Amino acid sequence: EVQLVQSGAEGKKPGESLTISCRASGYTFSNYWIGWVRQMPGKGLEWMGIVYPGDSDTKYSPSSQGHVTISADKSVNTAYLQWTSLRPSDTAVYYCARLNGDYSQYHDSWGQGTLVTVSS
Amino acid sequence: SYVLTQPPSVSVAPGQTARITCGGDNLGTRGIHWYQQKPGQAPVLVVYDDVARPSGIPERFSGSKSGNTATLTISRVDAGDEADYYCQVWYTSRDLLYVFGTGTQVTVL
Numbered sequence: 586e587v588q589l590v591q592s593g594a595e596g597k598k599p600g601e602s603l604t605i606s607c608r609a610s611g612y613t614f615s616n617y618w619i620g621w622v623r624q625m626p627g628k629g630l631e632w633m634g635i636v637y638p639g640d641s642d643t644k645y646s647p648s649s650q651g652h653v654t655i656s657a658d659k660s661v662n663t664a665y666l667q668w669t670s671l672r673p674s675d676t677a678v679y680y681c682a683r684l685n686g687d688y689s690q691y692h693d694s695w696g697q698g699t700l701v702t703v704s705s
Numbered sequence: 706s707y708v709l710t711q712p713p714s715v716s717v718a719p720g721q722t723a724r725i726t727c728g729g730d731n732l733g734t735r736g737i738h739w740y741q742q743k744p745g746q747a748p749v750l751v752v753y754d755d756v757a758r759p760s761g762i763p764e765r766f767s768g769s770k771s772g773n774t775a776t777l778t779i780s781r782v783d784a785g786d787e788a789d790y791y792c793q794v795w796y797t798s799r800d801l802l803y804v805f806g807t808g809t810q811v812t813v814l
Contacts, residue, residue, distance in 0.1 A: 689736025
């Protein structure tokens with residue numbers, strides 16, 4: 586069974602750094618892209634970026650580029666989402682998800698989500 | 706930028722059929738995927754590649770597409786189907802790879 590388990594909720598102040606994680610099991614981690622999706626309070630789903638654990642290739646959405654870093658460590662089957670300087674507008678639930686598909690790519694398994702709250 | 710438009714809300718009586726639409730340019734050439742998100746939970750894939758259902762998803766959930774509009778149909782709706790539903794495409798542009806629809810809240814009356 587494919588499982589993605591994310592790290593726990595975080596409360597941070599503006600300007601602080603943060604890394605959240607997504608540990609995969611039940612499949613060959615290196616062979617599938619992992620995506621990160623943001624959901625701000627009361628809002629919809631927003632794609633942030635993806636990483637391919639096999640070679641650490643990454644792609645970012647225009648709104649995420651330069652503000653977050655996505656990475657993966659295949660030795661521990663874990664993907665990461667990192668901020669060096671958080672903003673209050675980063676307050677959201679962040680989901681990781683495995684990407685699958687040949688004709689088109691879809692998110693077939695999701696983590697439980699990590700709530701990040703940024704407030705002074 | 707590429708936009709997928711969904712109605713904000715759909716209301717349906719128990720036992721009836723809910724239809725959720727998703728519109729976007731050139732949708733006919735792109736695979737459409739649908740997710741269900743219940744309050745406080747992670748999204749769940751319910752339809753992929755326009756019409757396919759993952760294992761464990763009831764046959765009551767079906768997808769279709771005509772021109773630039775895709776539709777998720779939920780037959781014999783029950784209270785457990787009350788959730789937000791999102792469509793998604795794989796955009797494959799240089800800058801924007803995955804686009805989610807605006808989301809539709811389904812209310813069971």
